Amino acid sequence: MTDTLLALDGLTKAYPGVIANDGVSFRIAPGEVHALLGENGAGKSTLVKMIYGLVKPDAGRMALRGAPYTPDRPSEARTNGVAMVFQHFSLFEALDVAENIALGMENPPRRRELAASIRQVSHDYGLPLDPARLVGELSAGERQRVEIIRCLLQNPRLLIMDEPTSVLTPQEVEILFATLRKLSSEGTAILYISHKLDEIRALCDAATVLRRGKVVGTCVPRETTAREMAELMVGTTLHTPERRHRENGETLLELRGVSLPAATPFGTNLHALSLKVQAGEVMGIGGVAGNGQDEFLSVLSGESLQEPGRVFVDGVDIGALPPQTRRSLGVLAAPEERLGHAAAPDMTLVENALLTGSVREKLAPHGLVNWAATRAFAARIIEAFDVRTPNADVAARALSGGNLQKFVIGREILQAPRVLVVNQPTWGVDAAAAATIRQALLDLAGQGAAVIVISQDLDELMEIADRFAALNAGRLTDPRATAGLSLDEIGLMMGGAHDMEVAHAAQ
């Protein structure tokens, strides 16, 4: 690997108040699978946007196959053989696969030829896809396949993939990796962005680690442990959450056949969910995004009401009680969407502390808000969860995602809930803070609360959950003890790989 496909030299990009990339340099060889590692906000996205022509660097040079490379727009990057699969898909649900692919091409061929080449590419790379199917009917994994095939049809020299596995089941990840390995063996370089270290160790030849916009290290992932890479990313020694030995407690939360029609045309129906969670237990709910996680949380938070006899806490039927009454009973929740759901973006942290804290912390006796007590409560959250903010009077939207997440989770945990439901508790949070949050959830369970963690991060669930169940198209699987549960079994619980194995066998 002596020749170089893409060379980055001293790339710098500053935004007001933050230097997103500071003198970033590295090289990618043809056929190399190169990982770009870093926490949220480390500058990975800005870097690949510069390579893809979406953002112009303030300083520094890029060279593609030795020639200066300064893409002004993505189409220029594509003509130079650089393609990118984004984390969020840009597909039209009402159009079919071939139409979607044609929309992303500069000069789309005629439909019949395009359909033929889609079939050809999808067969060659083990990514089965019917060009005539509507995108709206496809699973997340299949939609990603549309994006990948759209890129492959342009014969890229460099394929950039931004967090490609966050929406996939383990089986689908295996299929994707097989495709990427085949591409790499044919000489296509892949720039792979992720923070899932095990995946990077399985797939990548080299890794560049970014921290606060700077390259802080490179490594060969196969020869480095996940822990070492994580510590390189974070810059400190990581603390692994400790799980206390747990006695079997009494059943604290029970769902008996909870169903819920979707609130919006794109929502998910819940079908007859039943679940028992004991005091002192951490229940992990996995599943690919959009399989009913938001709806599940709304049933427990009280945003969606149930008919009598469906939801019990301590034997009390809470299914029809409004959110504040549930809070007084100790049933708390922290939704996934921080801005606009868990917190009001334009309100201060003090006001956001009042948002859920008014009942249990008695911040508004007789309806009169005690702002001094509310301010003290906000300060306690900021202190206990190391929320980085100048003071408690800044608007919630001014905080970084991770810091606001710490605030939102801390706000619920500090109210000493008896039942706590959290959705994606560590999403976008740096590794050190994630460890703090996970430890706090475990401690909470240790004090006898029932904790339900909904997450798409399977490693997280394996780390802290006692039992695991998967949400799949609004149905909940039977919970299984996490001890001894294999990744394959989890994948099957999550809905498997949508019959994908066949395609690879055909190769």
Place this chain on the structure above:
Amino acid sequence: MIRLEKRPTPSQAWTVLTPPVAVLATMVAGGLMFAALGKDPFEAIRTIFYDPLFNDQFAAYSRPQLLVKAGPLILIAIGLSLGFRAGVWNIGAEGQYIVGALCGAGVGLAMYPSGSVLVFPAMVMAGALGGWAWAMIPAILKTRFNTNEILVSLLLVYVAEQLLASAALGLLRNPEGGGFPGSRNFQQWPAAANPELITGTGMHWGVVAAFVAVIGAYALLSRHLLGFQIRLTGAAPRAARFAGVNPTRLVVICLGLSGLLAGMAGLFEVTGPAGQISIDFGSGYGFTAIIVAFLGRLHPVGILLAGLLMALTYIGGELAQFMLGVPAAAIQAFQGMLLFFLLAVDVLSNYRLRFGTREVA
């Protein structure tokens, strides 16, 4: 190239500076407009802003008018601002104002010619209830059938105007009025009159109620959980539902309160400055109050100041009309500019301007 960049936290300085800057910009742009109409811009601006209060010749008449005009504007705008804060758009305060006046006047006239001290309080209560009931129509239609409260409340204004015309010609017509439309004059019936409380100030019970409403709304929004819920619902509806705010209850409360205050404003007007129910009783206060609410940034103290300012431009505008011959449309355009500049400058409290050419990130 000028770009707008969102501020992480709203600028405190600009929140305070916005209204004065908008007033100044209005004076400049309005002055240009008056100049284009062939009037001396400086004299026109002085006539609108200065003469009503300090001119030797007119001030004695127009100074009390300031409170007379500002009172109902503030009272109605305070009620509207609560709903606007929560994203409940009551556009029909004019209708609630009329129905409040009709109900209050009707209850009063039923007791004519009693001299009891309870007549006036009973009329105030009836006026408030009338405005409240008129606002409950869009509230119930919205919460039951999910209709749009903007349309329903607005259209009910026209219904209220028909009711007003019918009452002035029929039900409430003065039996001793020689067949002319219009009710008895409350000013001439002490038990039901809403007189000037301090001579030469224009202060009447409606102005007192407006000041009480300002203080009450301030306390509600800053100290009470309901005020917090109102602000939360407007700022982040989904977060409000998560926090446990009942949207139905909030719609009913917000529309109810704004209808209540508008109805009271109508009653104070009909028993005071207007004196009687007449066909042209609806004076547009209910619509102008919408501008006042926004001009005051939906903040009680801001609304107090905005109400006074708006009243001033009304009185000064009239003055400019007959002193300088400025057309009435020009005065309306001038008032429109005020709102326009306010909203335009308002952008600066949430965004900062960036000059220079930089690529789009």
